[in-house]
Amino acid sequence: xxNNKRSYxxxxxxxxxxxxxxxGLSAYKGWxxxxxxxxxxxxxxxxxxxxxxxxxxxxxxxxxxxxKLTKATAFSDVSSFASYDNxxxxxxxxxxxxxxxxxxxxxxxxxxxxxxxxxxSEWSLGKNLKEAEAIHKAAKERGVQTIISLQGRxxxxxxxxxxxxxxxxxxxxxxxxxxANGGWYGYERPIKSPKYLYDAASGVSLLSxxxxxxxxxxxxxxxxxxxxxxxxxxxxxxxxxLLDEHGKKTGEKAEKTAPDHLLFQGSLSHGNVPVSCSFKGxxxxxxxxxxxxxxIHGTKGDxxxxxxAGFAEMSNLVLYFCGLKKEGSMNxxxxxxxxxTMEVYHxxxxxxxxxxxxxxxxxxxxxxxxxxxRTKLPPKLERQGFLFEGFPTFKDALIVHQLIQRxxxxxxxxxxxxxxFEAV
Amino acid sequence: xxNNKRSYxxxxxxxxxxxxxxxGLSAYKGWxxxxxxxxxxxxxxxxxxxxxxxxxxxxxxxxxxxxKLTKATAFSDVSSFASYDNxxxxxxxxxxxxxxxxxxxxxxxxxxxxxxxxxxSEWSLGKNLKEAEAIHKAAKERGVQTIISLQGRxxxxxxxxxxxxxxxxxxxxxxxxxxANGGWYGYERPIKSPKYLYDAASGVSLLSxxxxxxxxxxxxxxxxxxxxxxxxxxxxxxxxxLLDEHGKKTGEKAEKTAPDHLLFQGSLSHGNVPVSCSFKGxxxxxxxxxxxxxxIHGTKGDxxxxxxAGFAEMSNLVLYFCGLKKEGSMNxxxxxxxxxTMEVYHxxxxxxxxxxxxxxxxxxxxxxxxxxxRTKLPPKLERQGFLFEGFPTFKDALIVHQLIQRxxxxxxxxxxxxxxFEAV
Numbered sequence: 001x002x003n004n005k006r007s008y009x010x011x012x013x014x015x016x017x018x019x020x021x022x023x024g025l026s027a028y029k030g031w032x033x034x035x036x037x038x039x040x041x042x043x044x045x046x047x048x049x050x051x052x053x054x055x056x057x058x059x060x061x062x063x064x065x066x067x068k069l070t071k072a073t074a075f076s077d078v079s080s081f082a083s084y085d086n087x088x089x090x091x092x093x094x095x096x097x098x099x100x101x102x103x104x105x106x107x108x109x110x111x112x113x114x115x116x117x118x119x120x121s122e123w124s125l126g127k128n129l130k131e132a133e134a135i136h137k138a139a140k141e142r143g144v145q146t147i148i149s150l151q152g153r154x155x156x157x158x159x160x161x162x163x164x165x166x167x168x169x170x171x172x173x174x175x176x177x178x179x180a181n182g183g184w185y186g187y188e189r190p191i192k193s194p195k196y197l198y199d200a201a202s203g204v205s206l207l208s209x210x211x212x213x214x215x216x217x218x219x220x221x222x223x224x225x226x227x228x229x230x231x232x233x234x235x236x237x238x239x240x241x242l243l244d245e246h247g248k249k250t251g252e253k254a255e256k257t258a259p260d261h262l263l264f265q266g267s268l269s270h271g272n273v274p275v276s277c278s279f280k281g282x283x284x285x286x287x288x289x290x291x292x293x294x295x296i297h298g299t300k301g302d303x304x305x306x307x308x309a310g311f312a313e314m315s316n317l318v319l320y321f322c323g324l325k326k327e328g329s330m331n332x333x334x335x336x337x338x339x340x341t342m343e344v345y346h347x348x349x350x351x352x353x354x355x356x357x358x359x360x361x362x363x364x365x366x367x368x369x370x371x372x373x374r375t376k377l378p379p380k381l382e383r384q385g386f387l388f389e390g391f392p393t394f395k396d397a398l399i400v401h402q403l404i405q406r407x408x409x410x411x412x413x414x415x416x417x418x419x420x421f422e423a424v
Numbered sequence: 425x426x427n428n429k430r431s432y433x434x435x436x437x438x439x440x441x442x443x444x445x446x447x448g449l450s451a452y453k454g455w456x457x458x459x460x461x462x463x464x465x466x467x468x469x470x471x472x473x474x475x476x477x478x479x480x481x482x483x484x485x486x487x488x489x490x491x492k493l494t495k496a497t498a499f500s501d502v503s504s505f506a507s508y509d510n511x512x513x514x515x516x517x518x519x520x521x522x523x524x525x526x527x528x529x530x531x532x533x534x535x536x537x538x539x540x541x542x543x544x545s546e547w548s549l550g551k552n553l554k555e556a557e558a559i560h561k562a563a564k565e566r567g568v569q570t571i572i573s574l575q576g577r578x579x580x581x582x583x584x585x586x587x588x589x590x591x592x593x594x595x596x597x598x599x600x601x602x603x604a605n606g607g608w609y610g611y612e613r614p615i616k617s618p619k620y621l622y623d624a625a626s627g628v629s630l631l632s633x634x635x636x637x638x639x640x641x642x643x644x645x646x647x648x649x650x651x652x653x654x655x656x657x658x659x660x661x662x663x664x665x666l667l668d669e670h671g672k673k674t675g676e677k678a679e680k681t682a683p684d685h686l687l688f689q690g691s692l693s694h695g696n697v698p699v700s701c702s703f704k705g706x707x708x709x710x711x712x713x714x715x716x717x718x719x720i721h722g723t724k725g726d727x728x729x730x731x732x733a734g735f736a737e738m739s740n741l742v743l744y745f746c747g748l749k750k751e752g753s754m755n756x757x758x759x760x761x762x763x764x765t766m767e768v769y770h771x772x773x774x775x776x777x778x779x780x781x782x783x784x785x786x787x788x789x790x791x792x793x794x795x796x797x798r799t800k801l802p803p804k805l806e807r808q809g810f811l812f813e814g815f816p817t818f819k820d821a822l823i824v825h826q827l828i829q830r831x832x833x834x835x836x837x838x839x840x841x842x843x844x845f846e847a848v
Contacts, residue, residue, distance in 0.1 A: 174660065175685060177603050177702045179719070187723070230654040230840065232689060234698050236598065261599060261698045263689040265656060274658050274685045276702035278601045280721070287746040287766075288728040289719055295603070297710060299611070304712035322711040342711075414840035416654065 003163060003388040004156045006362075017044070018118070018368060019071075021051035021087035023078075023102060024094040026059050027066040031122070032093035035314075037067070039358035046365040047089075053081040078102055082109035082116075089118035089364070096124055096203045097196050100131040107138045118364065120147040124212060125397040127203030129405040136394045145380060146394035147364060152217040152313030153384070153392055154359035155352060160345050161296070161303050161319055162221045162388070170323040171300030173222055173268075178277040180310030181291035182210035185260040186282020191242045191250055198240065200257040207233070207404050210279050211262055213313040216392075216400050218294065221303075223386040224270030225399070230416040231407040234261035237281075264407060266419070284309040292317075300324050301340070316352040319345040363391040427587060427812040428580045430786075441468070442542070442792060443495075445475035445511035447502075447526060448518040451487040455546070456517035459738075461491070463782035470789040471513075477505040502526055506533035506540075513542035513788070520548055520627045521620050524555040531562045542788065544571040548636060549821040551627025553829040560818045569804060570818035571788060576641040576737030577808070577816055578783035579776060584769050585720070585727050585743055586645045586812070594747040595724030597646055597692075602701040604734030605715035606634035609684040610706020615666045615674055622664065624681040631657070631828050634703050635686055637737040640816075640824050642718065645727075647810040648694030649823070654840040655831040658685035661705075688831060690843070708733040716741075724748050725764070740776040743769040787815040 020040065025032040040047045049067075052060040053075045060074035075081035082090075082105070090110075094102055103121060110116050119139060125148055126132040139146050152158055164170060184197055185206055196202035219225055237260045239253040260281035267274055284291030292307035292315060301323020307315035322342045366372050367381065367390060375389060383395035403419060410417045444464065449456040464471045473491075476484040477499045484498035499505035506514075506529070514534075518526055527545060534540050543563060549572055550556040563570050576582055588594060608621055609630055620626035643649055661684045663677040684705035691698055708715030716731035716739060725747020731739035746766045790796050791805065791814060799813060807819035827843060834841045 175702060175704045177601075177713075179601050179700070228656070228838075230656065230689070232652070232654065232691065232698065232840065234691070234696065236696055263698045263700050265654070265687040265689050265700070265702075267656065267658070272658065272660055274656065274687045274702065274704075276603070276687050276689070276700055278599060278689075278698065278700035280599045280698075286719075286721060287726040288744045289601075295710075295713055297704070302711040320712045410840075414652075416656065416834075416838035416840070 003159045017046050017048040018088045018365070019050040019086055019115070020047050021053070021081060021084065021090045022049055023053045023081070023090065023092045023106070025049070025052060025063060025091075026054055027063040028059070030093070032091075035353050035357045036091060036093055038354045039361050042358055043361055043365060046369070047361060050086045051075060051081060051084050053078065078105040079109040082106045083113055085113050085115050087113070088115055089120060090116065092119070092121045094122070095194075095196065096122070096127060096208075100126045100135065103135050104138060107142045107144075111142065117145055118147060118368075119144045120149070120364070121394070122149045123397060124203055124208040124401070125394060126401075127201065129401045131203075132394075132398050132401040136398045139394055147360065148392045148394055148397040149357065149360065150213065150216045150313070150392040150396060150400065151356035151360050152213050153220045154356045154363070155217070155313070155317060156347065156350065156355075157305055157317040157319040157345055158217050158221060158312075159388065161305060162223070164303060164321055164323065165221055165296070166223065169301060169321070169325050170296065170298030170303055172271055173273050173296060173298045174271070175297045176218065176222075176273060176275040177293070177295040178214060178218065178275070179280075179289065179293045180210055180214055180278070180312070181280045181282070181284040181286055182206050182310040183284065184281060185237070185256065185258055186240070187237055188241045188243050188249075189254065191244055191252070198254070198256040198258050200259065202258070205258045206262055206279055206281050207259060207407060210310040211264065211277070211407070212400050212404060214279075214294070214310065215264075215277070215403060216396070217312050218275070220386060221296070222268055222270065222273070224268040224273070226266045226275070226403065226419045227269035227272070228416060229264065229266035229403070229406055229410060229419050231410040232263040233259045233408070233411040234263075235259050236261065262407070269420075279310060298323065313356060314353045316347070316350050321345070360391050363389070367391070427583045441470050441472040442512045442789070443474040443510055443539070444471050445477070445505060445508065445514045446473055447477045447505070447514065447516045447530070449473070449476060449487060449515075450478055450483050451490040452483070454517070456515075459777050459781045460515060460517055462778045463785050466782055467785055467789060470793070471785060474510050475499060475505060475508050477502065502529040503533040506530045507537055509537050509539050511537070512539055513544060514540065516543070516545045518546070519618070519620065520546070520551060520632075524550045524559065527559050528562055531566045531568075535566065541569055542571060542792075543568045544573070544788070545818070546573045547821060548627055548632040548825070549818060550825075551625065553825045555627075556818075556822050556825040560822045563818050571784065572816045572818055572821040573781065573784065574637065574640045574737070574816040574820060574824065575780035575784050576637050577644045578780045578787070579641070579737070579741060580771065580774065580779075581729055581741040581743040581769060582641050582645060582736075583812065585729060586647070588727060588745055588747065589645055589720070590647065593725060593745070593749050594720065594722030594727055596695055597697050597720060597722045598695070599721045600642065600646075600697060600699040601717070601719040602638060602642065602699070603704075603713065603717045604634055604638055604702070604736070605704045605706070605708040605710055606630050606734040607708065608705060609661070609680065609682055610664070611661055612665045612667050612673075613678065615668055615676070622678070622680040622682050624683065626682070629682045630686055630703055630705050631683060631831060634734040635688065635701070635831070636824050636828055638703075638718070638734065639701070639827060640820070641736050642699070644810060645720070646692055646694065646697070648692040648697070650690045650699070650827065650843045651693035651696070652840060653688065653690035653827070653830055653834060653843050655834040656687040657683045657832070657835040658687075659683050660685065686831070693844075703734060722747065737780060738777045740771070740774050745769070784815050787813070791815070
């Protein structure tokens, strides 16, 4: 298998690119200009920005001018944006605390809009399970194809790891250890850093971001959800030291309710595989381990993913593989000709912030333009699940939210809990 | 501090060495001849074997002859051995399933023996908590000084790590990850391997050996017990493939009830430190991680202990340290003169099987002969706890057994459990 090759349509010019309405694209700040926009720029035949919505219309107008988005119209509110029929796809890249209201309003006000087919939202799709469920339900009723930015699934290292697992190159997985060190939630924080990042209720936390993305990647690679989990959530740093713009201590402190450590352990339903996870908050400063390690052990070999911080979905990783490999074979584990081999996968200049999201856009284009003759995807993708093809959907997001909810319950109730998502 | 320097009495000739009665020393097989005996040989002025008891008296007589134990008498049963008054210390090195009966019989039958002062037993002091409690109680009533072979505490790497922690060289510990791969309990086993090793009830298991020793070392280094724990015990390999003496598959299988994986997580009572542990059974074959890793992170630096298998107590380790260090200072963390430094500790030719036990014998000699002018040890050492000086006792063993019992309960009851040993 080679699921890392370039997508079918990505270089084919199209007369009718998907018209993209963007909520939260500013030329001046934010995540979208660093990730979504450079990705879309690489697919000019497939995507074209036609509408823009920001907190204020001035930002949208200035962005249109600066980025030369000649086909784009600026809007001042969600309802007029939602009813604009020159849009096939809406991309929502706003701060998580604001996401719920905007998405719900968009879905409500776009009901009469005949052309809107795709909604692509940033993870985490709402602050909590309740919001994610409501959004998922509303999107389903609205009938749009959803896409969620669990973009770690598109990391070339994750895809390669998944291939090696699915081809039996490490045999049956029998244990997994994960240790990650996230960026926020440590002893210090910049005084200008938005408060919601340190508020447990905001939905942007070690649990949703570092754990959510990483565990989604793990489930994707192993093609298994969890059957049982236990978690312990720590807030050992209830007050953080504030730093000025030069990184110097201001002498002030600020409250933090967001967790700074998560211990998680459980068994994967496929193979009852023990998984041990330690997610640490704060600056990644580990000296003798990489600050992101996913260590997968099997009966025939090992896989190890390493990165510089606990953000697997946007880090350039290194994949180490030792195991059996036979070119062209779909199932090495049963063949006797597989010889043990050792490989390292690393693209030194891979821009993972843009690259993983670019590959989501490629997957959307592949799905929409249907140029892949081998595609087995249905006309509507309810969830990607563990498919190589396609893209993660709101349903996939919901499954991660359900796991996070179980993590919170397990920690609060001090219990080991069953988790079953197969029947979701 | 330098707690790794040679003990005070180890080279001082003594007119009256401690007279050692040995249960389970055979010149031909077993653990004692590889570990205890070479250790005692290095301390001829402090220890002298005067009595020997094995399953049969022929083994003892042959051992006396072969090892030239000219002062030793062979015994044929525990009761006559126990009443032999030419013994100051009894060392018990037998298989764990037999340990309880022998120790209890020894304590019972030695009541009239005026000279017996020390009983040194192999870990795990009984098959389970119940046996360990009974032995501890009987030894206390008998009034002997107990010593337990939790010899990992005497590993020079463990002692050095403990020093660095206690001197504040890595600041406050804020997270710990442990991953270990034990030797037994995997997919295969030698046909001649004793059955009790694979029987969950035998008391020799991934829990008691790999986990027990390692977690005792961790608690010793951090000077903290656990306040809360969760565990999941796995037996994913209920049948093992049997191998002949050449390592070839015989085609037969044998039942295994002993666990092959333990997931453990919890918080240390001192600092509420999150600790994540994954103990894997089977041949240590990890390719991209050492098969024993203890990763300790602090606010000022890191410590990492690595070894080749999940038996920290008898492995030659490597200790990596990065943090603050000021020569001669007892508390670096509060001093401003500490500069970050990086060091690796490794004695290439350290024989850890003998060495750690030798250092227990040295500690016993130091304790008995009282030649250390700085000693703060009481006349009777109820437990070593987190002292550098002294040696682990039956009480220390009991504390580890209580933790193991909690691990079993946590896994069975699917709960996160409080653990408090301070008041034991």
